[in-house]
Amino acid sequence: xxxxxxxxxxxSSLATVGEAVVVCDAAGGVHGAGCTHAxxxxxxxxxxxxxxxxxxxxxxxxxLLGGLPxxxxxxxxxxxxxxxxxxxxxxxxxxxxxxxxxxxxxxDLVA
Numbered sequence: 001x002x003x004x005x006x007x008x009x010x011x012s013s014l015a016t017v018g019e020a021v022v023v024c025d026a027a028g029g030v031h032g033a034g035c036t037h038a039x040x041x042x043x044x045x046x047x048x049x050x051x052x053x054x055x056x057x058x059x060x061x062x063x064l065l066g067g068l069p070x071x072x073x074x075x076x077x078x079x080x081x082x083x084x085x086x087x088x089x090x091x092x093x094x095x096x097x098x099x100x101x102x103x104x105x106x107x108d109l110v111a
Contacts, residue, residue: 002047002077002085006103008032013098022103035059041073050075050087073099 006022020034028043030052036059041052052073075089087101 002043002080004108005106006084007106008101008103011100011102013096021106023109025109033057048077050077050089075099075101 003024003026006024008020008022010018010020018034018037020032020037020039022030022032024030024043030039030041030043030050032039036057037054038057039052039054041050043050050073052075054071054073056069071094072092073089074092075087077085077087079086082105084102084104087103089099091097091099
């Protein structure tokens with residue numbers, strides 16, 4: 001299970017980039033927020049798949065993933081170690097929008 005606090009950079013096939021702080025907990029939860037969006041989700045099954053719902057909070061709706069008020073990302077981890085992980089996937093229902101994620105571990109969670 002990948003747990004800790006991560007600084008995450010998102011890049012989509014729409015040529016946009018975003019950053020957020022993400023917390024991955026021991027129960028498999030994924031929680032985070034950036035300046036204009038919040039998200040929550042979970043690691044699925046084998047710790048290599050992630051499902052994350054992204055919600056627009058404020059500011060410009062023409063975001064990293066287009067002008068949608070909410071969406072779900074289906075991600076697969078492509079590489080990972082103690083320093084962080086990389087993942088890639090698509091927006092559910094809009095498979096033409098590809099997303100890459102680079103997560104750098106900032107610190108562990110306190111028990």
